[in-house]
Amino acid sequence: MIAAERLAGIRSRMAAASKVASRPPAATTLIAVSKTHPADAIEPLIAASQRHFGENRVQEAAAKWPALRAATPDLTLHLIGQLQSNKAAEAVALFDAIHTVDRLSLITALAKAMDSQAGKRPWMLLQVNIGNESQKGGCALADLPALLAEARNHSLDVRGLMAIPPADLDPAPFFALLAKLATDLGLPERSMGMSADFEAAIQLGSTMVRIGSALFGDRSPLKPSDALAV
C-alpha cells in the first residue's frame, strides 16, 4: 500500500474513533512519526497534506528536516524522544514542540537555550512515567505538580502531558489516568496513542496521536526470515 493510502486509512479510523466518543475529529492531531525513514518516504505524506511530524532523535532530525521545511514552510515538527540536556539548544532551534520534558535539569537547559535564541520558543509537554517503569523516561506522578510549577517559573509554554503506557498491559486505564491528570492540572493537550492503540487513546481524550509503523511500515530492517539466518 502506498503512503497516501495508509494516511487516508488512518485518518478515517481516527474519524470513526472520534465519532464513537462524540468528539470532533479536529480535536485530535495526527503526528506522523518519521524516525528512521528517509526524506523520500516523508515527501509523499507531505504531498498528501500531512503537516505534523514526529522524530525521536535530534541528530537525525537535524539531518532530514531543514530541507523538507524549506520546501514546505507550514510543517510542525515534534520531538517525541528523550532529550539530553546537552542537546537542548539544538532541539530548541529545530523543533516546534517538545513532548518529553521530564526533569528540572532539562527545564533549566531549555530555558537557557530559548534565552539565547531569540524567536525560538517551542511549546512543551511534560512526559509522565504513567506505568512507573524504571526503564522509561518521564517524571513520577507524584512529582508532576512541582515539575509544572518549575517549568512555568522558567517561562516554558507548557500545554499538556505525554505518556507511553507499559507495552504488555491494556493501555486504556493509563490513557484515562493521563487525561485525568491533564484535566486536574488545567492542561488542554494529551499526547497519547500510537499505531497499536490510537483508537482507544482518542476515545479516552487524546489530542495528539503519534503514529509511525501504521503509516510508514515496519521500522525493523530485519524480517523474521533474516533473523533466522543471522
Ligand SMILES: *Cc1c(COP(=O)(O)O)cnc(C)c1O
Ligand atoms: C516510535 C514512537 C512512536 C510511534 O510508534 P508506532 O508504534 O510505530 O506507531 C510513538 N511515540 C514515541 C515516543 C515513539 O518513540
